[in-house]
Amino acid sequence: MLDVDGSAGGGQMVRTALALSMVTETPIRLTNVRGSRPTPGLRPQHLAGVRVSESVSDATVSGVDVGATELTFAPDTVSGGDYQYDIGTAGSVTLLFETLLPLATTLDEPLSLRATGGTDVKWSPPIAYYERVKLPFLARFGLDAETTLHRSGFYPAGGGRATLRLGPSSLSPIECTERGPLERVTVHSKASTSLESASVATRQADAASEALADDGVDHVVTEPAYVPSTSPGSALLLEATYRESLAGFDALGERGTSSEAVAEEAVKSFRTFEDTSAVVDDHLADQLLVFLALAGGRIRIPRVTPHVRTTIDVVEAFGGELVCTDSPDGTVVVEASEPIR
Ligand SMILES: Nc1ncnc2c1ncn2[C@@H]1O[C@H](COP(=O)(O)OP(=O)(O)OP(=O)(O)O)[C@@H](O)[C@H]1O
Missing domain, CATH: 3.30.1370 (Ribosomal Protein S8; Chain: A, domain 1)
Structure with missing residues (x-):
């Protein structure tokens, strides 16, 4: 059994270890889980990753509880098919997808996971980032994966739904050291229908577009969307297309933050990146x-x-x-x- 010490990191170490355990068929013992976080041990969204991994790889697990700082995970063979998981909170759906994404390299048949939770929540990739930046970037190297958003879920209620579909994939080496010139930035903005009267999605998009125009950046703005959701919320993504790459800069709305400030946050991240x-x-x-x-x-x-x-x-x-x-x-x-x- 391979020991993986999680003391230096957080949930990402758990997800990466589970994914590599399944891909390489290596049993692991995870110790000091989320050791660097103020509340160490598994939180519900990390437990979700372990449970889904257990199902898809028919694994034998022990120590899997909220708060657990040590667990063992021994995978069997990964099987395709259709799976579902309700995180039960606004825990991130895309971070749950992270655990399974590398399995595309080992699958013999398609796998899908329909997950319920947060689709646009802090400290995780918003669903648009996944759809527009991450998966298209990896598709260039052979990853067959797509997400479908059924309903947006914001903090605190969550209740968002999205499906990840993976196909058997054979990756080519990820050789990418020059991004080439910027071709365009695409602005994607959405907000809950309850925020339509305040024109939140439109204002986010307009403010981002104005700032990009001031910088002389070629850009297009997709139609701002108003979406049903349980808790109110908003999200903005700047998708930057370079000749050889893709990058994404996102920001979420929250009470007390203006739509213009949300736009400014995403534009600022893009400008910082452009300087590198x-x-x-x-x-x-x-x-x-x-x-x-x-x-x-x-x-x-x-x-x-x-x-x-x-x-x-x-x-x-x-x-x-x-x-x-x-x-x-x-x-x-x-x-x-x-x-x-
Ligand atoms: N705004 C964002 N856009 C895209 N990706 C993001 C964004 N914010 C965070 N991420 C990604 O989400 C992941 C978060 O991992 P991290 O381990 O911090 O989260 P976690 O599972 O919530 O665990 P913990 O609670 O221990 O921090 C990282 O891969 C990070 O790059």
């Missing part, structure tokens, strides 16, 4: 590493964030090696010098 030569944004950077470790290749990321560091630690526990080389302009090239398997 990185190929992927800070979030895709850490989310891609598991695929880099499986497929091989090299990517240029903005910097080594704590999430990047701890994902590299998990990859190393599974026998892979990701080497970071600093570039003179401050970006970092991560190379899979030793892919897993």
Whole structure:
């Protein structure tokens, strides 16, 4: 049984360890789960990841409870088919998808997961980021995956629903060290129907469009959407298309924050990224590493964030090696010098 020490990180270490355990068919013992967080141990959204992984890989597990700081997970074979999971809170649906996404590389038949929870919640990829940035980027390297949004779910009630569908995939090496010129930015804005009278989605889109126009950035704005949801909320995504890459910059509305401030937050992240030569944004950077470790290749990321560091630690526990080389302009090239398997 492989020991994976989670003391340096949070939920992402749990998800990455589960995914690599299933892909490599390696039983694991996870210790010091979410050791660096103020409330260590499994939270409901991490428990969801373990439970779904248990179902799809017919795993034998022990120690799986909210608050558990140690658990064992011994997968059998991953089976395709249709699965469902209700996180029960506004816990992130996309982070639940994260646990299964790498399984596309090992599947013999399609797999789908219909999940209920938060689709646009803090500290996780909003569903539009998944649909417009992450999955299209990985599709370029052979990942067959798509998401369908059935209903948006915001904090605190959640109640959002989305389906992830995976097809058997064979990845080519992720070689991506130059992004090429910016071709355009696409602005996607949505808000709950209850916020339509305040024109929230429209104002977010207009403010983002104005700021991009001031910067002389070629951009298009998709029709602002008003969507049914249990709790009110709003989300904005700037999808930046470069000749060789995609990057995303998102922000969520919350009580006390103006629509214009939401736009400003997303535009500011885009401007910061534009000032670098990185190929992927800070979030895709850490989310891609598991695929880099499986497929091989090299990517240029903005910097080594704590999430990047701890994902590299998990990859190393599974026998892979990701080497970071600093570039003179401050970006970092991560190379899979030793892919897993
Ligand atoms: N705004 C965002 N857009 C895209 N991705 C995001 C965004 N915010 C966070 N992420 C991604 O979500 C993941 C969050 O992982 P993290 O381990 O912090 O979360 P967690 O499972 O909620 O656990 P914990 O509660 O321990 O922090 C990371 O991959 C991060 O890059």
